[in-house]
Amino acid sequence: MPTQITYFTSSARDETASSDIAMNHRGKGVSLHLDITAASGSSPTLDVKLQGYDELGADYFDIPGAVFAQATGTGTDELVLYPGVAETSNVSVSDVLPRVSRAVATIGGSSPSFTFTLGGSLIE
Numbered sequence: 151m152p153t154q155i156t157y158f159t160s161s162a163r164d165e166t167a168s169s170d171i172a173m174n175h176r177g178k179g180v181s182l183h184l185d186i187t188a189a190s191g192s193s194p195t196l197d198v199k200l201q202g203y204d205e206l207g208a209d210y211f212d213i214p215g216a217v218f219a220q221a222t223g224t225g226t227d228e229l230v231l232y233p234g235v236a237e238t239s240n241v242s243v244s245d246v247l248p249r250v251s252r253a254v255a256t257i258g259g260s261s262p263s264f265t266f267t268l269g270g271s272l273i274e
Contacts, residue, residue: 152271153177157253162188164263169253171203177272179232180247182218184268189223191262196221198255198268200231202248210252215243221264232273247272 153176157169174180184198200216203209218227219240230242237244253268 152273154269154271155180156267156269157182158255158266158268160185160187160265160267162263162265163255163257164191164261166254166256169255169268171250171252174247174249174251174272177247177274179230179235179245179273180270181273182229182231182268182270184218184221184227184229184266186221186224186226186264186266188265189221189263192260194222194257194259194262194264196255196257196262196264196266198253200229201252201254203250203252205250213243213245213248213251215239216245230273 155172197220198218200213201210216231233246235242235244
């Protein structure tokens with residue numbers, strides 16, 4: 151059975167947030183699932199990206215292409231990060247999942263709020 155990871159548990163969020171870190175002990179990649187169950191405000195937007203942690207530099211970096219399509223309402227979305235996968239913008243990216251990663255959710259609009267979860271399964 152694949153190892154499950156959770157970046158964001160279900161909660162209403164109205165400002166940009168970084169998830170807790172997720173540890174990857176043996177996966178090469180991850181299949182992520184974003185589930186948005188509520189959206190409100192005037193012209194709300196939600197941008198979600200994945201970041202790795204550079205242990206030598208002690209800083210986070212954006213994983214190139216590991217970005218969901220911008221959301222403006224409810225729905226689900228998938229993103230696969232795995233070395234050698236055919237790349238499709240906002241769907242799949244050919245890269246290796248770092249040992250330590252996190253997600254960043256940027257929320258925009260006028261009085262925006264999104265209720266969502268972000269999790270996935272490690273791919274060995």
